[in-house]
Structure formats: C-alpha cells, structure tokens
Amino acid sequence: MRRLAVGLLAVALLAACGGGGGGNAQPAGSIKVTMTEFAFNPSTLSVPSGKVVLYLVNAGSVAHDMVIKDSSGTISGRSELVSAGDSFVFTVSSLATGKYTFICDQPGHEGYGMKGTLTAT
Numbered sequence: 253m254r255r256l257a258v259g260l261l262a263v264a265l266l267a268a269c270g271g272g273g274g275g276n277a278q279p280a281g282s283i284k285v286t287m288t289e290f291a292f293n294p295s296t297l298s299v300p301s302g303k304v305v306l307y308l309v310n311a312g313s314v315a316h317d318m319v320i321k322d323s324s325g326t327i328s329g330r331s332e333l334v335s336a337g338d339s340f341v342f343t344v345s346s347l348a349t350g351k352y353t354f355i356c357d358q359p360g361h362e363g364y365g366m367k368g369t370l371t372a373t
C-alpha cells in the first residue's frame with residue numbers, strides 16, 4: 253500500500269479582519285446598514301449631525317465598503333473594506349449638517365446601484 257501524505261493547507265484567506273473586525277456586535281445608538289450586491293439597505297439615511305456611527309453588515313458574497321461624500325464631492329468618511337459575511341463599525345467623528353451621498357468604492361459597484369443619500373440634521 254502506498255501512503256499518501258495529505259498536506260493540509262490552512263489557507264489564511266483573509267487575515268484582513270483587522271482592527272477587531274469579524275462579527276462585531278452592533279453598538280448601541282448605531283445605525284445598521286446592510287450591504288449586498290449591489291445595494292445598501294436602507295439607501296436613505298437620516299442622522300443627527302456630529303458623531304455618526306454606522307454598523308455596516310456585509311450580507312453579500314464579495315467585499316464592500318462605504319464612502320461618504322458631501323455635496324461638493326469631498327470625502328467625509330471612508331470605511332474599511334468589509335469582507336463578505338463580516339461587519340464593521342464605521343464612525344464618522346464629525347458630520348456637519350447637510351446632504352451627503354454615499355457609495356461603495358469597489359470597482360463598478362456604484363454603477364450597479366451601491367449608492368444612497370444621507371441627511372445630517
């Protein structure tokens with residue numbers, strides 16, 4: 253008989269769960285936003301101005317992120333890239349009153365519909 257040495261490859265596919273990622277519980281007072289291909293749900297957010305905490309849940313099968321831009325296109329906040337099945341607590345420390353747009357910055361995703369609007373009052 254021939255013995256086959258089976259090499260077990262522990263593929264550390266994404267050690268990129270950095271910064272306490274991987275199954276974060278939803279912080280009190282945060283707003284949950286679910287990301288899928290290719291949408292944010294909800295896609296319309298209304299928040300008090302100031303410190304804003306979004307709880308991003310990637311329920312899709314590819315990585316997503318969130319970038320918030322003000323009316324002039326200036327980036328107000330950018331989340332980490334959230335792996336499929338993972339979650340991320342996205343804190344924007346100081347959001348002025350106004351209207352914003354948010355998108356997923358992964359190639360093509362905005363065009364597929366991963367965008368929304370945010371109003372800070």
Ligand SMILES: [Cu+2]
Pocket residue numbers: 315316317356357358361366
């Ligand atoms: Cu995306």
